[in-house]
Amino acid sequence: MTPTSNLKNHHISILHYWNKGIRSACVIHRETNIPRSAIYYNINKLKQTNSLKHRGGNGRPRVLSGIEKKAIDQYIRRNNEITLKEIKEKLMKTYHSSVSTPTIHRHLHEYGYRSVLPKSTHMLKPDENRRRVQWAKQHENDDFSRTIFTDESSFQLFRNTIRRWTKYPKNESKCVPKNRQKVHDWGAVSVKGVLTCHTFRCNLNGPYYAYILKNFLFPAARR
Incomplete structure (x- = not known):
């Protein structure tokens, strides 16, 4: 006997009349309105196997083993x-x-799996990571209401086109080395928001950093 939990609704109806001794497809069709072709097919299956369970193996074979x-x-x-x-x-x-x-x-x-383009992240040495955590712990209770933070970053003039397969696209990143083909950006922020930024192509040395402070940071701080 076929468990009804594994059958569709029309299978259950046909099996119900079969178990009552009704073998006529016309009678079952009149009572259930199930297409005659489906009734004939399932009655033949019951006669041959005494089951309405799907035999399987009649679909398209899998390409990949x-x-x-x-x-x-x-x-x-x-x-x-x-x-x-x-x-x-x-x-x-x-x-x-x-x-x-x-x-x-x-x-x-x-x-x-998804094919994603990983985000570029900086290559930090273990000692650099340790010093950053140490500084954060030392200043976690400081008042930064009158503090301005500045930083510089470099951007490559070409994008990374090497894609990766991953199940976690948002967590995918890739460490990238420094590259000469890039532009630099300097910016300043505070608790009030972004103060200013400056983009340049030359190397950032002492004199040029002083030029940035004089012409960009000080006017933005006064504003």
Whole structure:
């Protein structure tokens, strides 16, 4: 007997009349309004297997085998910057598989992977991290209402185009080294908001920093 929890509504109705001894498709159709073709099909299934459970195996076979799916996950864990084309070549070389890149992409999407462009973050040494935490702890109770903070940052003139596969797109970042092809930006902020900023291309040395303070910081602070 087929458990009714695994059946659809029309299966349950057909099985109900079958168990009552009604074998006529016309009678079942008249009582349930289920299409005759569906009734004939399920009655034949009951005669052959005494069950209405889906037999399975009649759908399109999976293109990727289980071992190939595991291999794809391993490729990404070892190198999450690998491309779809490289995954395809590895599968072809190792498993002689002719799977297409769209199929690989669908598999990765199904398992939660996304192709993202990681955010660039600074390369801080352990000692730099330690000194920053130490300074924050020493000044956590200071009054910064009359304090101005200034800092400089550099921006590359080309964007990072190396994408990564990840299940956590918002947490994906990549450390990048310094590069000469960039512009620099100096800015000042306080508890009242942004005071001013200045963009430049030359190296920031002592004389130029004094020029920035005189021509940008002091006028903004007075305002």
